[in-house]
Amino acid sequence: MMLFVISLAALACTAAARPSLSYLENHFSAETGEVRSAAIKRLLEVFGMEDPPAVHGHKQAPQYMLDLYNTVADVDGVTKDPYLLEGNTVRSFFDKLHSEQVEFRFNLSTVARTEKVLTAELHLFKLRPQSTLTFNRHHFCQVSVYQLLDTSRNNTQGRKLLSSRLIPVHSTGWEVFIITQAVRSWMVDEGSNLGLHVVVRTLGGSMMDMKLIRFASGRTHHQSKQPMLVLFTDDGRRSTTLESIDPNDTTATATSSLPQTPMSGPSSRTARSLDYSEEEGALPCQRQALYVDFEEIGWSSWIVSPRGYNAYHCKGSCPFPLGQNMRPTNHATVQSIINALKLINGIQTPCCVPDKLFSINLLYFDDDENVVLKHYNDMVAGSCGCH
């Protein structure tokens, strides 16, 4: 099955994309382990990773990230609405400080330098005021989020206002503050990340009693209410097509050359024609199921959702004459005519390949056990055609 995954990833329209499996099994049985690890490494690269994240024990993904995933993707991970997210990555971070004060710090070391920060949000869970204090003349309070600055570097005050808003005193639930500016500056200089400070004032500007306005902290409250930073970014990755694979990349070459092996020997033509008549002769080009099971691949410990997805694959022949249901390109039509007329030797019938591709989304734990939602283009064959 892995070999199909590889050929799908490469989207190669060659006879080599449909290797005879029995040939490969016989040929590679001695090296199966090696092939498997090379194939899985290549598959990780498709998902933009070098190594599988190490996740220890069972962790719970934040509800916000689960809800976001379910809004963006269906159960199979296929994108429901491609315009919902601006970038292709959403990362969540829990506060590392666990301070008694309303101070927070987030470790952003897993964000790649090349990622473009689009929006950063501080999510705080506002608790109900303590009952003894509920009779109070204040109905609203002013909540301000400050970025803490290194006073030894700048002779300004030690903080910079990021966001400020009026919040009803008696409300309870999540409050979101935009802190994009601060996160951009931390991305430029990691050492400048001294954290955030939240100040609550009355409408008159005096300090509010912090027993009245309380936010859940990672220290004393349930995990589901922990302060969280949500970062929307774009990693600049568009799609993994054949063109984007570096020809000098040894892993890419090693794996993509695997299916081509049967073509290199003198017997390749017979292997191909046998393959053709047995498997494809009767069947016109069509889309068939190809389930990529993350559990089978060994990734279920770090992928939260989906458990797997149907990538589909394109299979079947493209004989003359090509009907419109084969969705042929003009080029394919001409090629099939030349093939049928046998005008030139060695011109094969067109290939049955995906002609529409859909994106999928993955919700997973990264190396630092933060939950990440990532969007991947061109992962599911939407339809097949003769090209």
Ligand SMILES: *[C@@H]1O[C@H](CO)[C@@H](O)[C@H](O)[C@H]1NC(C)=O
């Ligand atoms: C952030 O996390 C990384 C990896 O877990 C760690 O190496 C680094 O020391 C952390 N930074 C801070 C400031 O805690």
Ligand SMILES: *[C@@H]1O[C@H](CO)[C@@H](O)[C@H](O)[C@H]1NC(C)=O
């Ligand atoms: C600190 O001052 C330097 C110039 O003196 C400036 O470039 C930098 O943006 C300042 N940092 C902050 C966080 O305001």
Ligand SMILES: *[C@@H]1O[C@H](CO)[C@@H](O)[C@H](O)[C@H]1NC(C)=O
């Ligand atoms: C690949 O390597 C060759 C020499 O080994 C070099 O000439 C060529 O520019 C490289 N191609 C890429 C895309 O790096």
